[in-house]
Amino acid sequence: MSIEKTGSAVWQGGLKDGKGSVSTQSGVIQEVPYSFAKRFEGESGSNPEELIGAAHASCYSMALSMVLGEAGLTAERIATEAKVALEEVDGGFAITRIHLSTVASIPGADQAAFKDAAEKAKAGCPVSKLFNAEISLDARLEG
Structure with a gap:
């Protein structure tokens, strides 16, 4: 199976x-402005790193499910944040690491089973496989 989506x-x-x-093919993101100041100088607005973070967090949550x-x-709720680090490296910029933080409410799950599932999802998530950056993870089971 091959699926293609467009940004x-x-x-x-x-x-x-x-x-x-x-913009995205679905229209969920439509002509959202971005600029140097939004990306590097803290001006309010979107940037590639937050879009990558949203894509990674959503993909990871689905993989964990x-x-x-x-x-x-079956999880009642999985909430994931992906913190994407953009750093100056060798005179240029690179995404050097992504830290995933996920909190889940899963009836009947114990910590060991959850931790195992969380690590498998990190390794198997299609977006995780895309990156050469270091990807770390904090996974916490609620309840």
Whole structure:
């Protein structure tokens, strides 16, 4: 099976004085503005790193749900945050690490089974497989 989805961006102008917009095929994100100041100077607005973080957090949560299901468990709730680090490296910038934090409420799960499922999901998540960055994880079971 092969599935293709599209994200797109338009950029106008130079690096520091230019501006752009980002959109998704579904239209959920439609011409959301981004710029150098939004990415590097803390100006409010979107940037590639937060979009990568949202994609990774959503993919990881789905992967964890799948692994739990394979173990006969169903989560009431999985909440995941992906913190993406963009750092200056060798005169350029690179995403050097992503830290996943997930909190889940899973009836009947014990800590050992949850931790095992969380690690399997981190390794098996399609977005995790995409990155060469270090990907760390904190996984906490509620209740």
